[in-house]
Amino acid sequence: MAALNEQEEAIKIAVLAMGGQGGAVLCNWIIQTAERCHCYAQSTSVPGVAQRTGATIYYIEIFPHSNRNDSKPMLALMPVPGRVDMVVAGELVESGRAILRGLVTPERTTTIVSTHRDYAIAEKSSPGDGRIDSDQLLEQAEKHSKVLIGFDMARLAEENDSVISSVLLGSIAAAGVLPFEKTAFEAVITDSGIAVEANLKGFNAGYRQARQHDFKEEGLEKTDRPKANNTQVTTLLARVDSSYPSECRTIVVHALRKLLDYQDLPYAQDYLAHLDTVLTRDTAEKGYRLTTTVARYLALWMSYEDSIRIADLKTRSSRFARVRKEVQSDDDQILRIHDYLHPRPEEICDTLPAALGSWCLKNRFCRRVLGHFCKNGKKITTTRLSGFLLLYSLAGLRRFRRMTLRHKVEMTALRQWLVTIDTVAMDNYALAVEVAECQRLVKGYGETHKRGMNNFNTLMQMVDKLCADNNAADTIRELREAALADETGGEWQQQSNNTS
């Protein structure tokens, strides 16, 4: 057998980039840097239909010019599991994909990953929270890599008015896997003559950040509660501090803030009164789970989204400012906001005084007139006076909210829910917590809200039957999760039928 050069091996790099991240540009930069530094370099990619929203894998091999009779290396065209020196991922999940393909190995692979998330369609379209656990994935990536360089490169690019590909290149230069000086990379950017300044800025920012070796991001900030302006509010908050255990306080305070914003002081006081009853059923050894859970969902229920609330939120100055920021409009530009609203007859009747509202809903003539009016969606220009005044006056109905049909309906259901929790809590604490959690099913507007409410009612009826069952809490949780995950309700309806 001929003497073979065991040690002579190409440097192998896999780049996993999302569409629009400039993966091809990044690979070109790497190739050009390598060629500038007297190396053979070869790249290839498999775009397929990935040009439409998918991810592309680029593969690069780099080999120094040989002293041996100018023999050319045979560079390969696909990455091989266990034999990749550097994996560059433009997004967190893509680094996970590289691990799954076996490209990341603790003995060999330096992983460079932007930790930001570009959510996949399955995560986005879940009716609840379908996001994967980023921390867990990052932990896995760290475990599988020899070295991991990971930080939010998308944000860093944005902060530097640059693009993510240049931040990635900076991190690659800093990682030291490629035997090239930083200046060689910079020279390639400069020579390209395209967006040189922005790319160099991104490159240097990435380089600096990657060299810091402290990639863990700061934990959640502790917030001190600011002082209230109003003495009655101060009293209310003092009551929370004195009568509620520390486990519940944060959420109760958030809830009070929301309800004060939603309605008024008596409304917030009502909230606390309801919660007081729940607290009496709760104990420290249970960790006050019931109170905490009810505290959250009671507040959400009491701040149900009626047209008054929508109109209120849509007309606030803080909202105008937020939109301006979100759409990246400068102050010297004029901003027009058109709101897409589509009230149904139900929403209009909901806002009427209870008796009138329910009469209208039942009266065929009324319904037909309203139905005609509501047939098409309305686009209201909230930044124009006419549109603003319409919504502004609707928001002004806030002080009459307690008289509306919607309020009556919501409060009846809410009281029933509280009674159920109270009754169940005496013999089956865990079930009571699950019942409290069920409020999560009720969200959205129109049809979505109706479907959620139906699901909620179905579960509540089941609670009465299941009460004695030991596994009741688990059953309710499973059903609730099924209902949350399944929009059409087919599967979960079947499950609930089986159960009952």
Added chain:
Amino acid sequence: MAERSFAKEVQLLKLGQGEELHGEGILAVTKALLQSGVAYIGGYQGSPISHLIDVFADAEEILQALGVHFEQSANEAAAAAMLAASINYPLRGAVAWKSTVGTNVASDALANIASAGVKGGVLIIVGEDYGEGASIMQERSHAFAMKSQLWLLDPKPHLDDIAHMVEQGFALSEASSTPVMLQMRVRACHVHGVLKTKDNVPPAFTLSEALDAPQRQVDRIILPPYNYQHEREKIEQRWPAATTFIRENRLNQFINADKGDLGIIVMGGLFNTLNRAMEHAGCSDIYGNTGIPLYVMQVVYPLVDEEIIAFCRDRRAILLVEEGQPDFIEQSIHTLLRRRDIQTPLHGKDMFSMAGEYTCELMEKGIRVFLEKYQPDAITRKPIARPAGIDDTAIAALVPQRPSGLCTGCPERPFFPALKLIEKEFGRLQVSMDIGCHSFATAAPFNIGNTIIGYGLGPASASAHMVPHQKRAVSIMGDGGFWHNGLTTGIGNAVENEHDGIIVVIDNGYSAATGGQWIPSSKADAKRRQYRVSIVEALSGAGVKWIRKVRSYHIDESLDALREAMTTRHKGPKLIVVDGECQLNRQRRIKPQIKERLKQKKRYVRERFGVDEDTCTGDHSCIRLSGCPSLTIRENPDPLRQDPVATVVNSCVGCGVCGEVAHAAVLCPSFYRADIIYHPSLFDKMAAAIRNTLISLLQNSRERRREKYSF
């Protein structure tokens, strides 16, 4: 006008003798065609050879200077038929397409050209969409080469080798009067490398010369009795001429034939991967110094019997590396060895795998099995085991799939929410899909469509369902498919048979899925195009009576048209043309215009959509109905709520579909459209000042009340 501009790459085509071209494999093919004195070029786009077509479309000036005629053919059959010019004249011609889909479409013309034989060299470049990332069914072009007797080249994936095989391909074609196919795998098409270039050569015989003095050889017409004569010619003359040429010009290579008594036969295109796999097993190095003799076939059809006999005879065993199935080459070599009574064992698919791409990992395993059996000491490196402790299932749960979807602002998207809403009224529908961007509607979040049968075949594939029924069957086809062959196969067929179904033609103005090439109904301006055919007129011309044209972004229009089509008493096909320009192309078209406007400080209104985070309750119905990449989720700013809220990111182009969907489906009041006025006029400013003053006044009064209770 394609998705990418190749103005820069086109300049590389001008490089002359002794210069270096740094670029992709497909560019090397393009350059080699010009170096070979090609007279005419045609083809149909599709990954992985779209770039070849796009480069030529952008290279008009160079082609004109050389006297080369280029056509972007209507489909692969048109491209293949173009090669007829080389039957009577010494004209070199080349065509290109995606294979095997394109070869399927072209096969009628190809078979007839192969029968007649060619005088001028003919090269068919097929982009093999096989293996990872492929978007079509997995088949081999090899079968076409065998059945029609076309020679099949499979160059090593280096730019120099690829270019060399293009040039030799023409010569082989002329030497054997046979069309030659050259197959390019996906990775080879996209490989970045260096090509030593030569001067471009104008065609030796020109197309004008052919028209000046037309030639006719009656025995080249595929009618009896000549078709019988052609079959004999193929076997008695063309085949031997080809194998002689291949041998004399050493198109296939023997490497280290004296290094031992085993041997490996490999298809040229797999050479690099094989060498790497051998490197990993320890029987080669990065320079390709293999410890085992190799026979590299850059011509995979026909086999050169003498070369194979010479390589196999007197060896202990042979390993054949042949990707794809059926195992045509393996069967042929077995037959050959049997006929010559050579007892050398031949391994191949038994040590690799019958189906699927030959990855480096798979090859390494096969080589180890082979060497373990015949020469264990040739293995000098241990395999790398997958690292221990990898919990694949745990990671897999953290890595969601990213199915291909429709782009931000895509005009095809809004039609699918409309179809979903119609399904709510009429129940689930039978939907036959076609090839095109709209194929992605078969994936999440739309999950619409029962079958995809081929380009332009959507309506025809619904034929059996086109019977009277209260729920009419729906078929969908893009404008690309419409012009590719859907007008005849789909529409003509539906008219003749009075299909009682609904046919939807999505008219986005380009062959968008292949990269945005022109089609007869493209509306945008272009220098060269005088025809801008209306699809509605084409449909009427084909005899369709019931046609509704809707604007794609107006979902209610699609809804009304679908509802009417579903309930009308009209007999015969119900056609809905959904009109909206491809957003990728539109953005590329208008971006420079906007930039110019802003530079001149002229008034300009940018539109963008958004979601109000405080009214969004996080149930994501909007995402399920719209599927726009710019519509995504983020952390809920409300500490009481747990589900993430919907949000529109800045890549939004303001198409408005999310808002329209929210409207049509009565979803929620969270969507808004923001108009941002750049360089507002004096009137704009004054009106805004008045409005803002009054509005702020009102806002502040409520702000003060809230302030009172805030903390």
